[in-house]
Amino acid sequence: MSENRQFLEKFFPIASFIAAIVGPKCEVVIHDVSDLERSIIFIENGHISGRKVGDASTDLVLKLMKDEAYHEEQFIANYKASGKQGQSFRSSTYYIKNDGGTLVGLMCLNIDVTHMEVAAEWIQHVLQGGSLVPPLSIGSPQEDKQQSKEYLQGNADDLLQHMISTVLSKITIPIDRLSSKEKIDIVRELNEQGVFLLKGGVSQVAASLSISEPTVYRYLQKLK
Template sequence: MISIGEELKRYIPIANLIAKTFGKNCEVVIHDLSIPQNSVVYTINNHVTGRKVGDAFDHLVKQVLLSKNFKGDCAANYMTVTEEGKEIKSSTVLIRNSKDKVIGALCINYDLECMKNMKDFLDDFFIVEKESIEDDIEPFEHVMEIVDDLVDRIVGNQDINNLKRKDKIELIKFMDSKGIFLIKGAIEKIANKLNISKVTVYSYLDEIRKNEEI
């Protein structure tokens, strides 16, 4: 059972208000970034994307932290697509604690499918930012600090020296799926964190991606 901490619990009324204001097609998700592999700690109207408590974050790195439109701790109006092919308009804002440390994120996901027949009337609402994701992106100020913290949380308190090869591959697979390796310098940082060489990280990534193609 995933519980929500007191600092993030304060955002539940805000999430409920947003969802009730915009109706059943508006999903709101609260993430606890201290537990990246199970970051979803609250959802409302989760039929929109199927997100559930205990799931991991998906778009935080690729479409929020690395977005050219990421300003003031938020990225608004970017497009995501569900596994079923539904187009979702999403916005994310980071949540900071009293010490100004990023501890979570609040995400709004709006199902656009029901609005396609109203497009002429709602053209302004359909403005979204579409960006291509490139490898080895130079991160914006403070983004690397957030990503470093995520990597530390993902690795956790595991004894790296006694960690088996398959476990290191699983950690790298998770980080790769979340876009961590798109950030410039990530290979070196993660190699150091896992006490392996850069060459080994590259070989693990090759192995992971080849297996995904099968």
């Protein structure tokens, strides 16, 4: 058993304690950042997001690792996240550092607020005296919904595909018509998001941009 794992196991009872207090709509996850493809080593109420022990980190975790914001902060709190089924979460992340101050893990709380948002919208209609409409069903599109900062998914391949698709969705011309400069810009954005911290990042990006893996590595060299 690694030193990271032994250290992080001390936080398992705390995670269970928090989940018991907040209730079944609160998912508590502990990530081991030494293995981002299988970072989840403990989870309470995983049924909420559908994740389990052995699943990968999230897009936000990768960006936090890339930005190294944990050097200046101890936690980030009350940001929005979304699930694969369209759920809305109010989430917070605590940086777990060892005695030397090195980041070894993360404790993440994800509170499912989907039904609260639906109820709040309905109540607002009542208070404003406008026409009443049925509450939105879970997963229904909401045009004014705030963009989520984190996407809660399962394995590393799903995470990579989500992150790559999100960046490519901004492109308005076919991939095969992109110039080298435009492809480098895409690689730059994906790199800033932490895509290449995952082992399959280079191969999936290469396939998505219809270029070779050596070309991706060459683009990454140009960014240094």
